[in-house]
Amino acid sequence: MLAVSLPLVLLAFILYALRIAPRIAKPGRSSPWDVARHGFTLRMSTTALNSLPRVAIGRLGPAVRGLGKAFYNVGAVAGVIGSGVATAGTAWAVRAAWTAVWAEAEAHAIEQSSVVKRGIDAAAAAGVHASNVGLEPLVSGFRPCVVGLTPQIPGVTAPLSHLPTLLLAFVIAQLIHEWGHAVAAALDDVCPSKFAVNVHLIIPSAAISFPSAVDYLPFRSRARISTAGAWHNLLTCVVLAALAATANLWAPVDGLTIDNVALGYGLETQLKPGDVITHVDDILVAPEGMWQRVINHEEDSSSALGWCIPKGVLLAGELGPCTESHLVAFTPVNFNAEHCLQPHPILKEPAGDCNCEKTHICVKLSKEANVVRIRYWDGKASQQLLWSGDRTVLYAISFKETHRPLKSLTEWASLFNS
DSSP: OHHHHHHHHHHHHHHHHHHHHHHHHSTTOSOOOEEEEETTEEEEEESTTTTHHHHHHHTSOHHHHHHHHHHHHHHHHHHHHHHHHHHHHHHHHHHHHHHHHHHHHHHHHHTTOHHHHHHHHHHHHHHHHHGGGSEEEEEOSOOOOOOSOOOOOBTTTBOGGGHHHHHHHHHHHHHHHHHHHHHHHHTTTOOOSEEEEEEETTEEEEEEEOOGGGGGSOHHHHHHHHHHHHHHHHHHHHHHHHHHHTGGGBOSSSSEEEEEEOTTSSGGGTOOTTOEEEEETTEEOOSTTHHHHHHTTSSOOOTTEEEEEEHHHHHHSEESSOOSTTOEEEEETTOOOOEEEOHHHHHTSOOEEOOOOTTEEEEEEOTTOOEEEEEEEOSSSEEEEEEESOGGGGGGEEEEOOBOOOHHHHHHHHHHHO
């Protein structure tokens, strides 16, 4: 709820501030905004704000103004480099997209052959067997396959609830961009001729216009003015990235935040610094001292919990002991016979009450299974990692102190930053 209501409130505040800003700049003006509509585009412009950049810059001394020009000179150089990088990145994204489309077409063609399909099934079975040497992450929730650059389209590539946040980020980025042009021009004593806000359907944009005299400025001055907007946006991204780097100090869920994962155990390929481990074998590890108790088997999950599976799946499994390394031993409740089953479909969800339907039966992991289930938060979704081995491997993980503000506010800040 906060991810929708908070950006809407902030958008309303920004619109109100833009509405009254010309009256503050020129109190005697009765109609500060000129409004025009062309088709689906609403255009609002004003000249009441033209003097603000020069007033702000006029309070600075000559030395500071010189530093300001040097600052925007760096932005001009960064603009040229960024243009080249953006062109190369776009070309790479197009190539990656076409490569993915071609691979999908080839895969679709291969699937038409039943002979080849049987070969794929056999290879998949062999792949499952090979994966048992270490880690097999189980992902809860949908994760799109990202190829190159993924456009953020609410309702298509992003949830529709992200639309208010996306619009807020877009408006703020536009205002920062146009303010950059205005400040760079003010350093050369050029005032804007008009500031405009456009709304096309629901997509907002901003623009700033300069008099024709700007065309007669020296090349370096024109370069500063042209690239200042993008320079401001780049620096904004740097600041947000720096803030995101400190996000590991703020955990949106209860758990232990990973500081480091020792190399050589295999855990480092899946668990990363900043991930938050919440449960081990369905035991919450957040309480102080619980992590050590879990490793030492002083705390075990409830014996009354298990997984409900169809009886046919259980009967299809071979009786233990399990000789295939990709199979795990499960024991039905009230029975001692072990059955060797694939662990991933069963262990995808946490253990629950054994109130199964008549067509299902409750099973538990056998004591000989030697499987550790690690649930963690990677910043986007809850994940589960299955580790085949003893719990002592968890000593390879070290943690840091964390602070936990309001969960929903933290998650929205992470969304806005992205």
